[in-house]
Amino acid sequence: MDTTVADTLIGTTIDGRYRITGRVARGGMATVYTATDERLERTVALKIIHPSQATNAHFVDRFTDEAKTIARLTHPNVVAVYDQGRHQGLPYLVMEYVQGRTLRDLLTQRRRLSPVEALAILEQMLAAIAAAHRAGLVHRDVKPENVLVAEAPSGGVANLVDAVVKVADFGLARAVEASSADESGQLMATVAYVAPELVTDGHADARTDVYSAGIVLFEMLTGRVPFDGDDPVAVAWEHVDNDVPAPSSLVKGLPKALDDLTARATRRDPGARPTDAGALLAEVQTVRDDLGAANVETALLRQVPPPARGAMVDATTVVPAVGAGDRPSWARLPNQAAPRGQEYTAGRIPRSAKRGAGGTDRRRILLSAAVAVMVLVVIGSTWWVTLGRYTDAPSLINQTKAQVELSAQQQGFELFYGDGAYSETIPKDTVVSQDPAPDGKVVKGGVITVNLSLGPERFAVPDLAGLELAAARGELEQINLKLKEGEGQYSDTVPEGAVLSSNPETGTQLKRGATVTVTLSKGRAPIRVPDLNGKNINDARRELAELGLAAVERYKDSDQPKDSVIGQTPKAGTGANKDDQVTLDVSKGPPLVTVPDLTNQPCQQAKATLEGMGLRVRVDFNPNAFVRSQQPGGNTQVEPQTEVAIQCF
Structure with missing residues (x-):
């Protein structure tokens, strides 16, 4: 199916200069197109970052900085970066267009390569990576997908020895790594090629690229990666726990030099590897030269017949080997010698053959003794290197920190504490893993690395109130929690689309991958609650009913008139839904x-008493006499301002 049909960018001109003509590939972070640079009239590759990455400002800044660094790399084996910019907010790179295929495509087609082809490709890969290392740049994602094999002048990519190899995507993995905490903890290198130190502590340097290049060599020679499986995390930890096997264990007949080269590049201890790609390149060139010399010697022994008795032959026949001098200058080490020849000499009689039999016997005895001594030295050295200096590593699993330190003191080995690991079952500060593993081999008096339990891994729910949905999701993903959107609610204070509340609530400790349900605001409710304070309860009921709201009444003592509204919930102006209740304080x-009994009290005194109680007084007859009767009578309860009549005479 033609995938370009549905791509709206095909035919688009970027920045008034780069007209997109086709799509090459789509990856996890970007899509690569072919484009025509209409200003310089050349074909270029244009890589546009996906919208999901462009929203991360930190990623965009880091991506731009890395692009500038890569653009300063000038090397024939590095895919050149010509330009960078943005299209509709999406960062893009303009790069050299390489006519050819990726190393992954070649391995898919051919499964594996010959040793000569593999070393030829690896040399150019390492030349590119070494240039980056000298510039202080680590690739971090060396794999066949990032290695381009250009068509060779001698006839396409089929002739891999003459093909030009270019390495792409320098620095892009670093930009992505810096923009996420573990994209959910996820490794930034492909797990099939990831170095052990990147798995255990996230540290990457030039030796990390050396390890990945060694894995690529293994795959070119064998047709497969050393560790594979369905679980990426399990595959990553295979690199930490196991040595890469020898390629000859899978493909019979491969030279031991290739096994040794692969082993040196893929040692689990970074300090035991070549220091950078340049150091590994020197070893590769040496192995390639030696293999070329060995092939020439084998060919001579098979093809050059012995001279006929009495025939005249040249004293020396020189056959050149494919060596360092045949490489371009950028792939040759400083002061590396020109091509060396392999000499086959015939027709000369050694001087020693003219000596007597006694001299020959003496030489044979001395030679035998020397060989015997050498054999003993080799056997002893081999035993010491492979077995004698090693002992079995003790089991430290489930021991406390104090216990392992005591064991180290008693058994004479050194301890190195790793970064630790979270555990749901093993108590904090107790050993969860060790390297070497129990009963594994360790140098006597050597170092055993232990990782202590950090206890259960928990993440506190952050305060999400008021955040937009995307921001809340980002907050949770950064701490390895998931977001679930719950049913929305109306709010008069929180804008529509922002978080009202979360469940579990802020501060709750959760396991990795747990879900937090957020309630989003739907904005202000459609009905506005009226102001009912001071209105008669009957009028308030009628007004609420007309709006579709229900009245709930609570009667309270008050100095306000009876049956008047003295308070309401919710307050006036608050949004409400139909059939919502409004509580009214009545x-x-x-x-x-x-009223006190005022009988027989002086009239003036009685009047003062009643007025002091908030009652109105009417005096009948003689105001200077005594109270003889009253209405209402004594001990009667009346409302304030009720009139009390007193009769005085």
Whole structure:
């Protein structure tokens, strides 16, 4: 199916200069197109970052910085970067267009390569990576997908020895790594090629690229990677726990030199590897030269017949081997010699053959003794290197920190503490893993690395209130938690689309991968609650009913008039839905006053008493006499401001 049909960028002109003509590939972070640079009239490759990455400002800044660094790399084996910019907010790179295929495509087609082809490709790979290392740049994602094999002048990519190899995507893995905490903890290098130190502590340097290049060599020679499986995490830890096997264990007949080269490049201890790609390149060139010389010697022994008795032959026949001098200058080590010849000499009689038999016997005895001594030295050295200096590593699993330190003191080995690991079952500060593993081989008095339990891994739910949905999701993903959107609610204070609340609530400790449900605001509810304070309860009921709201009444003592509204919940102006309840506080009226019995009291004194109680007084007859009767009578309860009539005479 033609995937370009649905791609809206095909035919688009970027930045008024780069007209996109086709799509080459789509990866996890970017899509690569072919484009025509209409200003310089040349074909280029244009890599546009996916929108999901472009929203991360930190990634974009880091990507731009790395692009500038790569652009300064000038090397025939590095895919050149010509330009960078943005199209509709998406960062893009303009790069050299390499006419050819990736090393992955070649391995898919041919499965594996010959040793000569593999070393020829590896040399150019390492030349490119070495240039980056000298510039202080680590690739971090060396793999066949990032190695381009250009068509060779001698006839396409089929002739791999003459093909030009270019390495792409320098620095892009670093930009992505810096923009995420473990893209959920996820490794930034492909797990089939990841170095052990990148798995255990996330550290990468030039030796990390050396390890990945060694894995690529293994795959070119054998047709497979050393560790594979369905679980990426398990595959990554295979690199930490196991040595890379010898290529000859899978493909019979491969030279031991290739096994040794692969082993040196893929040692689990970074300090035991070549220091950078340049150091590994020197070893590769030496192995390639030696293999070329060995092939020439074998061919001479098979093809040059012995001279006929009495025939005249040249004293020396020189056959050149494919060596360092045949390489271009950028792939040759400083001061490396020109091509060396392999000499086959015939027709000369050694002087020693003219000596007597006694001299020959003496030489044979001395030679035998020397060989015997050498054999003993080799056997002893081999035993010491492979077995004698090693002992079995003790089992430290499930021991406390104090216990392993005591064991180290008693058994004479050194301890190195790793970064530790979280565990749901093993208590904190107890050993969860060790390297070498129990009963594994360790140099006497050597170092055993232990990782202590950090206890259960937990992440506190952050305060998400008021955040937009995307921001809340990002906050949770950074701490390895998942977001679930719950049912929304109306809010008068939180804008629509922002987080109202979370469940579990802020501060709750959760396991990795746990889900936090957030409630989003739907904005203000559609009905506005009216102001009912001071209105008669009957009028308030009617007004709420007309709006589709229900009244709930609570009667309270108050000095306000009876049956008047003295409070409401929710407040006036609050949003509400149809059939929502509005609680109304209704006045019972002022408290009742108990009228005292004023009989036989002076009239003026009685009047003052009643007025002091908030009652109105009417005096009948003689105001200077004594109270003989009253209405209402004594001990009667009346409302404030009720009139009390007193009769005085």
